[in-house]
Amino acid sequence: MLFKKHLFLLSMLKGSYDVAKKNIILCIRCNEMCLCGLRFKKHIIFHIINATSKESSPFINSSTSDVEKSQQYDGKNMALFEEEMDTSPMVSSMLSSLANYSNLTQGSKEHEEAENNEEARKKTAPRMGTIMGVYLPCLQNILGVILFLRMTWLVGAGGVLGTFTIVFMCCSTVSLKHTYTTGAGGSYYMISRSLGPEFGGAVGICFYLGTTFAGAMYILGCIEILLIYIVPAAAIFKMEGLEGAEAEAALLNNMRVYGTIVLSFMALVVFVGVKYVNKLALVFLACVILSILAVYAGVIKTSFDPPDFPVCVLGNRTLVSKGFDICAKTIERGNATVTTKLWRAFCDSEFLNATCDEYFTNNNISQIQGIPGITSGILAENLFSTFMEKNSMLEKRGIPAVLDPEAPETNTNRYVLADITSFFTLLVGIYFPSVTGIMAGSNRSGDLQDAQKSIPIGTIMAIITTSIIYMSSVILFGACVDGVVLRDKFGEGVNGNLVIGTLAWPSPWVIVFGSFFSTCGAGLQSLTGAPRLLQAIARDGIIPFLRVFGHGKANGEPTWALLLTACICEIGILIASLDAVAPILSMFFLMCYMFVNLACALQTLLRTPNWRPRFKFYHWALSLLGMSLCLTLMFLCSWYYAIVAMVIASCIYKYIEFCGAEKEWGDGIRGISLSAARYALMRLEEGPPHTKNWRPQILVLMSLDAEQNVEQPRLLSLTSQLKAGKGLTIVGACVEGTYLNNQPQAQKGDQSLRKLMEVEKVKGFSQVVISSNLRDATSHLIQAGGLGGLHHNTVLVSFPRNWKQAEEHHRCRNFIEVVRETTAAHLALLVPKNISAYPSNGERFTEGHIDVWWIVHDGGMLMLLPFLLRHHKVWRKCKMRIFTVAQMDDNSIQMKKDLMTFLYHLRFDAEVEVVEMHESDISAYTYEKTLVMEQRSQILKEMHLTKNEREREVLWGDNLAYLKKMLWRSEENKNAAMSPGEEVQMTWTDDTEKPNNPAVANPESIKDMNHSNVRRMHHAQKLNEVIVKKSQEAKLVLLNMPGPPKNRTGEENYMEFLEVLTEGLNRVLLVRGGGREVITIYS
Secondary structure, three states: OHHHHHHHHHHHHHOOHHHHHHHHHHHHOOOOOOOOHHHHHHHHHHHHHHHHHHHOOOOOOOOOOHHHHHHHHOOOOOHHHHHHOOOOOOHHHHHHHHHOOOOOOOOOHHHHHHHHOHHHHHHOOOOEOHHHHHHHHHHHHHOOHHHHHOHHHHHHHHHHHHHHHHHHHHHHHHHHHHOOOOOOOHHHHHHHHHHHHHHHHHHHHHHHHHHHHHHHHHHHHHHHHHHHHHOHHHOOOOOOOOOHHHHHHHHHHHHHHHHHHHHHHHHHHHHHOHHHHHHHHHHHHHHHHHHHHHHHHHHHHHOOOOOOOEEEEEOOEEEOHHHOOOOOOEEEEOOEEEEOHHHHHHEOOOOOOOOEOHHHHHOOEEEEEOOOOOOOOHHHOOOOOOOOOOOOEOEOOOOOOOOOOOOOOOOHHHEOEOOOOOOHHHHHHHHHHHHHHHHHHHHOHHHEOOHHHHHHHHHHHHHHHHHHHHHHHHHHHHHHOOHHHHOOOOOHHHOOOOHHHHHOOOOHHHHHHHHHHHHHHHHHHHHHHHHHHHHHHHHHOOOHHHHHHHOOOOOOOOHHHHHHHHHHHHHHHHHOOHHHHHHHHHHHHHHHHHHHHHHHHHHHHOOOOOOOOOOOOOOHHHHHHHHHHHHHHHHHHOHHHHHHHHHHHHHHHHHHHHHOOOOOOOOHHHHHHHHHHHHHHHHHOOOOOOHHHOOOOEEEEOOEOOOOOEOOOHHHHHHHHHHOOOOOEEEEEEEEOOHHHHHHHHHHHHHHHHHHHHHHOOOOEEEEEEEOOHHHHHHHHHHHOOEOOEOOOEEEEOOOOOOOOHHHHHHHHHHHHHHHHHHHOOOEEEEEEOHHHOOOOOOOOOOOEEEEEEOOOOOOHHHHHHHHHOOOOOOOOOEEEEEEEEOOOOOHHHHHHHHHHHHHHHOOOOEEEEEEOOOOOOOHHHHHHHHHHHHHHHHHHHOOOOHHHHHOOOOHHHHHHHHHHHHHHHHHHHHHHOOHHHOOOOOOOOOOOOOOOOOOOOOOOOOOOOHHHHHHHHHHHHHHHHHHHHHOOOOEEEEEOOOOOOOOOOHHHHHHHHHHHOOOOOOEEEEEOOOOOOOOOOO
């Protein structure tokens, strides 16, 4: 028994007898464990679980030993691929999974998990075909409230030609949309996965609102049929005796009360269970089909036996049939002439000498046939449009009438009046909701056996069928029914009958009850579909505040979404007018269709590999044509509703963009971005940017510690303040090693850079380069950063800390090489010193100055950088000061004027000051610093000498002491020969440490100094004195950075010059231009 049970369990788990048989053999090897179930039961379970875990994951087989692996592939000609089988399984083992691949487009984690859940797939196994799953639901949703309640009025107002144009245009719009659908996941799924979460969420919400308002429209249609045609006495607010606005208000209040009751009942039915809605769907569909057949039967009957529906006309005005029983002023009864109810309606008494309405007196009463029949030739009269103003009287064409233009209108409630002002675009907005039901098939894609086949075929069949019905109805209504009856929206001139019902055979009640149940069914379908659509959007997680609506009952029913849907639907109920609600939902559906067309066109034009529509005759031009038609229809229906719908979609788009969850769905917007980026990069290759367009495209060289964390995060703060989110920013770092061994460290470093960029709000790219040494890695970043014409033109690197320490010597050499390489590459260089003292993005300077020391012309970088910094909130309240240095032979007054004029042309607001630097003798401090610098450089060179060689070198401290003594005597003698005004002040540093073993220095030490170094040190020291004096309290000092030495002997001296130049300053930004002008006076 246990052996059979084991076989059965394995067969159920894997669905394969071969797999089960294989596991039985394994079990037989385990000491007859299959025969002794009590003893080896746990062992059996272990084998079952182990086999299941191996077989269920063909991509992972790490537990298989090398021996088993070699045996597994023996005789299968797969020896070449043995080592790759862990990640790339054999095709033969994957074909079964690929054949059972779901029709649902992959792209999100949730759907991939659903694919792996075999039980879930079995529970939701699709079983409906093209007819039951797509064709008939589309028919039920398309042939509904508009056809039965408004189609005849549309033909009467717009004429046969105008209405035919509207029907053709609307049907063509949805036809172009659905000829190329792939049938995967419905319209929301297609839009979101094609255009991205932002567009998908925005259009998905619009689609949801359209579906919800469609439910309100169907409920209003249901109430209109109930209160006007079935039981008018059920009205709570009585309309008898009311006229004009009062009668209209009473009707709307009745619609609101009964609409709320019906909405509550329908929501309760949907909450109890959707299965009841599905069971009633076939009944409602049968009512629709029977009603349409009754209309066509009535049309055929009018050709030989037209129904008797007389319409009473006074002059050429149609009269309301409820106020009289005989269409005549007087009748002969016996030998006397007796007045009728119609007489008493227009006269003040029933006698023949009564005072009557002037129009009533001057015109005759006639009776016309409301349905003359298809052979009557009435089509020519109904061919063109007859638009009417609100409260205007319904008039019969071709009948003369006597009318006094100056006479006031009286007894207007006796005539059939237009309830709204009609025009072509209004008719488009009212009709379009009738074709929105075309989405019913694609919305059921999860319940179909083959969605890719069923949706296009079933939808196109439904479009063809309904288009034929609607277009033929337009022609047949115009050919059978008189124009005054067609324009009588509520059938007031034909005894309150439903106008389309007067044409039906065998009875108008077939149409009345058929349309009633049709609208009820369509309303239930909308209240069923809309919450599920909202639940799908909420579960995608792209709109944070909607996540609560992704929850529901234990069986998955969207309870909270249903509650929100009912509340929104109540808004449409409170509007209470079917004609006012129809254009609202038209906007939302048209926007959805427009973006579906855009998604299809986009996928085709971008040649997306996964876009493979099955419709053979599809072309991207059809999508663009459909999109254009949708946009045109939106503004034709109602331009203000169109703008409101676009504003709603735009707000949702921006909300998702800033607050929504990031989703990677492989959308077409990514493809657009790639195509646009490629085009832009090709354009950038055409030439360098104009000076007007120049902005710093920064490569930030960051350093990482041993744990791959960023060492100096304030560099990115400065980058953010310089860039303000504009232009290109590349944040680079280097990892020492080889790519194969150090790739994990590089990935960790890249994550650290990205995280810090997100914190500092730096919009750009991160790049970590691995090389055998940091010097080469940095060089690779400078050379290869960027792509094509989009590359950096500025390098930002921090001034090396502790560069005087021997262990940091490599950082010093690397920094100098960066300076050399940027100079050779004509790149600008920014070197912030004391970067830890720079402000973060959260700090604010309420006052202070940004001082620019313009020593040499660098293309205007020194002018541009403070201008960019002051755009950021950190530096916004700092004022700009520009200092320039005048030599002895310069005219400082003229220099200041010229500089102010230049700044005026540049439109910079800055204070200007010219600093004069006089010639002076080289101070002892300068000699001291130069000697220390040179001897330190000598020591660094001698670090590689042997111990004996080091002992033979003279200690540099003795030379320093002797130098001080000799210089002091020299200065005393010189000052004695000078006048008091010509004395030169000497500055010395205190001797903090005395040499332990003083010795007499060589007197030739001063003579052996490099005079070039002495001059450089002298200039750095004098310039530093002036800068400290003027700008010590400045929030930031920008200064020209001198270039490095051309030869490599004395690189340490260069660092000493920079140190002396910036000594005593808190925040210094050293700037080197890239050799081109970066600022211009032209806009």
